[in-house]
Amino acid sequence: MKFNKTEGSLVHDEKRSPLLSTENGVELPTELITRFELYPENKRRPVNKTLFKNDYFKLTYDMKKKDLAISSRGDIVYSAIPYDTSRNYIQRAAIQYLLYPEEAREYIRSHKVNLETYIMPSIFQVTKKRVGKDSFEVKQAYNAIFQNPLFEIQILGRLLQHDETGPISANLPGKFLFNENIHTGISEYIFEYLNFVIQLTKSLPIATDGKSVELLETNLMNQSFADSRDKDSFLTYESNTEIAISLLPQEVKLSIEKSILISKKAIPAINKPLLKSKYGEELSRVRKTYIAHSVHPKESERYFENVLSTENTNLINVVSDIHASDGRLPFSNKNFNILVGDVSDSHVSNKEIKGIYVIGNHELVDVLPRSREELQTKKWRPFLRSDWFKQLLADPDESWYMLPVGSHRFYEVAKEELEKRFPQVKVLHNSSMVHEGVQYIGLTIPVVLVKRKKEQQKFILKTLKKLLNKDYDIPTVVISHAPLFNELNMLSMKSNAYNNDYYCSEPKIEKLFKEHNIIGAIHGHHHIPASSGRSKVVKFAGKEIFVVCSIYSKINTGFELVDLVNSNYQIKEL
Known part of the structure; x- marks a missing residue:
């Protein structure tokens, strides 16, 4: 090329x-x-x-x-709506619309019941009038989505966001009512974005x-x-x-067609986008005085339906932080699964699912006895006098920093309880198994222990050294619920949860990674949105290592590990 x-x-x-x-x-x-x-x-x-x-x-x-x-x-201003977090989703929707317009429209139609749920409060916020799903106003607003492709792209993007992160709240009219949306500047932004990416891909x-x-x-x-x-x-x-x-408005269509031929300069849209140089001060004042009509997604979830399939067909399916609250897994996968902790908050059990499982902090609460009588049995009695265990029983969220480093007997008990519920899953509590030529090492690291980092990294070194033994060739992936350390962490440095002190301070760990064929690390714990990316390649120990963080949501029922492993690293047949 x-x-x-x-x-x-x-x-x-x-x-x-x-x-x-x-x-x-x-x-x-x-x-x-x-x-x-x-x-x-x-x-x-x-x-x-x-x-x-x-x-x-x-x-x-x-x-x-x-x-x-x-x-x-x-x-250029993406949106006049304060704190509008859908830009990446809407850009993604714009590309999908360009590639598969009919499929994009079908995706929107499949969400009709949820769109009606969004439209009703949108109308109320504008008119103070309560309307039902079958009302003329709701039907009219729903049909208006398909009358303007630039608005249709926005709706597609917001549905992608809904399916990945949960229900959307705050300033719904500008997001779901066409007559309100025309004042947001988003359509003009989408047009200029489409103009640019078409020019770009035709030129490079x-x-x-x-x-x-x-x-x-x-x-x-x-x-x-x-x-x-x-x-x-x-x-x-x-x-x-x-x-x-061909489906875009005529003036937009002509402009984009011209931009394909003239790649040096974009043809401007009929409606100019919102510009910070012109409207910056006004938009800043709106943001300062903005009163959000926000509802926490968990409070809103009961009003929405999951219209997507819960079946997952990944060959090696990585998923974490499901926090299932109804006693069952919310997805199915007949292949090999890697469950990276915090799967259950409701004594979930499943006899069909296959794969491996590492222990997260929520499992430690989920396996606890439901009665005082059972708590006094031989299995649990050894932990009753420990301060960390008392705190775990009384207030789990205040106990995490007190948890023992991951070689404690308590984790063995948690492992035994989980294996009863998932008979075809191997719980990797500081142990390993080989699947299709790749060795998976599961370390019990339920939480990030920054103040006890030295102790934790001593444990990591000792356990990895034992499990790797002297096999320097087998491709190995290290799995833990909380990340091993910052160098193998998907969490953004801009996040409030990021701690600079959680770096790898044990040079022998780095030496171990360098000597052995460790090709990747998988973690969960931080609830990183799928839109931020679920994998990356980092440099550690003088080589490239992939990092995966797969968090559950309705559309994200797992991350396919096969492509990442097979395309970057040669798997040796054992």
Whole structure:
């Protein structure tokens, strides 16, 4: 694939793009380095280099992280709705609409019962009039969704958010009523975003799903992306978008069609987007005086129905933090499952599910006896005098930092109780098993013990050394409910839960990772939204290691580990 600088178009080449070295030694495809020269600002930016831009968006390359990102140039406003958290979902919806407009519409229609539930309070917030699902007002508002594709994309994005994170609250009219939505600026943002990504993918060997950006047909192409079953959800230069574009309003359609041919400059929309340079002070005042009409998602869940299938077909399915409250697993999977703790808050049992399980902090409460009589039995009596156990019984949330480091007898009892409930699942309490050529080591780390980090890391080192033994070749994945330490953690440094002191301070652990074929780490615990990403590759112990954090939600019933393992690492047959 070669970039034709003169015409701004792609010419197919059977060979992958050659690499050239930049001044700081970073090797990049020739397409990218030639783009650097087009933007003078790159000379004074050693890290984030501009590769492509128009009036409102830009594609940049991070020279340190070696990844691509699409971002706003800073002036365009995504939404006038204060604290609107759906931007990534709506961008993802925009790409899916371009690729599969009929499927996108069908997804929206499948949520009709939930959309009606959202529309009713939306109408009340505007008119103070209570209406029923069968009312004319609700039917009219529902039908209006399908009259404007840019609004339809927004609804699709919000439904994706609903299915991943739970019910949406706060300022519903602007989100679900077309007549209110036209004042938010989101439609104009979507138009400019679509304009940009179409120009981009027609001009460079780039693929995007609305969040991630990947290189195509180059020596730096992410192999996990190349082999992924999800790559069909990415927009590329080969994508057929004619059907979707034909459904857009005429003025939008003409503008986007022109932007495909003229990649150097975007054709502006008929309605200009909201700009911070023009409306910034006004929007800031609105945010300061905003009174949210918020309801906690858990309080709202009973009003909504799960319209999605609960069957999961992943071959190696990673899931955590289900917190099931009705005594049963909310999904099914007939293959191999990796349950990464906090699965049950209601004595869940399941005789069919197969796989492995590591103990989370909520399991420690869930396995406790329900009666005082049982608490006095031989099994539980040894723990009754311990302060941490007394606190666990009285107020679990105040006991977590007191829990014993993961080699304690109490965890053996928890393991025995869980294995009774899940007879086809092996609970890995500081133990291991091999599945299809990969060794899985399960460490009992229910919580992050920052103040006792030295003790915990001494335990991690001792247990890993014992379980790895002297096998330096077998691909190994380490699983724990709470992350091992910051270096193998999916939690963002910007999160309030992130603690700088939880780093790996034991050099012998790093040496162990370097010597053995440890290829990945899996954790849960932090309830990281799926929209933030559920896997990444980090550098630790002088090599690349994948990290996965899979949190349960209605649409996210697990993360497929097969693609990540098989595409990045050679699995040796044992």
